[in-house]
Amino acid sequence: MFQIDRFGRTPIYEQIIDQTQRLIASGILKEGDQLPSVRALSQELSVNPNTLQKAYSELERRGLCVSAPGNGRFVTAEAFRIVGEGTKERLEELKKIAEELCMAGMPMEQVFHAVNDAYGKEIES
Amino acid sequence: MFQIDRFGRTPIYEQIIDQTQRLIASGILKEGDQLPSVRALSQELSVNPNTLQKAYSELERRGLCVSAPGNGRFVTAEAFRIVGEGTKERLEELKKIAEELCMAGMPMEQVFHAVNDAYGKEIES
DNA sequence: CAAGTGTACTATAACGGATAGTACACCGAT
C-alpha cells in the first residue's frame, strides 16, 4: 500500500503523509477505513515506529484521520474534502512550471498535450 | 539578481543553481555575461562564499559557465542549449501534477486555463 | 488476562548544509 524511497531527499514521514493524502484523494481510502497500525507498517516497511507515528500525528493534525486508542486509526468523514482544498496550491505549482516552460520556449500546444495525456490516462489505471 | 529563501527545505546552493539556470533559460543571462563573484555575492546575500562556490562548481560541471581564474566566471555559448534540454523533465513534472489533479476531480478545462494563463503572462513580465 | 492498538519520552547516531577561517594562485590596472 505504501512505497518508500530511502534515497531521495524527501523524508520518510513526509512520503507517508503524501501517499496517504493521494490514497484519500483518489478515493482508495474512504471514510471509516482503518490505516495500518504503526507497528504493522513499521515491520512491513522496515521503518521505525516513531517515524510513522510522526507521519500519522501530522495527518491527524490536518484532520484526515482520528485515533481511537486501543482500537486503531481511521479516516475521517471530512478527509476527502480537506485534501481537495489542497488542489489549489497544486494548480499553482503547475502554473509556475508552465511559466518556466513558456520562458524556455516550449510551445503551449505541447504542454496542452501533456495535460490531455494525463487526463486520458485515468482509463488505463 | 538572486533571491534566497532561508526557510524552505531547498538548500541555498541549489537555489542559486536553479535561479541561474532560469536566468539563462529566460535569456537574461547570455553567452559571455559575467556571473557575480563569489565574494561579492556572498556579501550581497549574506551567504558563505563556500556555499556559492559549491553552486558555481556545479554549474560549471554542467557546462553552463567557465571560470577564468583571476578574471571572473562567464556564461558559456552552450549554456542556453543545455538548460533547454532539461525542459523534458520539467514537462514530466507538470504531467505528474496534472495526473494528481485529475484524480482529485479537477476538471481538465481548469488546468488548461492555468496553462493558458501562464503563457499569456509573458506580456506583462 | 492477553494481544493488539495508540502515546509519550529520552537518548543517540548519521547526514547534509552552512559557516568560519586560512592559504594560495592568477590576472589586470596602477
Place this chain on the structure above:
DNA sequence: ATCGGTGTACTATCCGTTATAGTACACTTG
C-alpha cells in the same frame, strides 16, 4: 612591482533534521 580583484582548495566546526533504539504506559477488544 604592488594592489585589489578574481577563482580555488582545504580543514574544522556547528547545527538542524531525520531516523533509529529502547522503554514505558494507557486503552480497547476478545
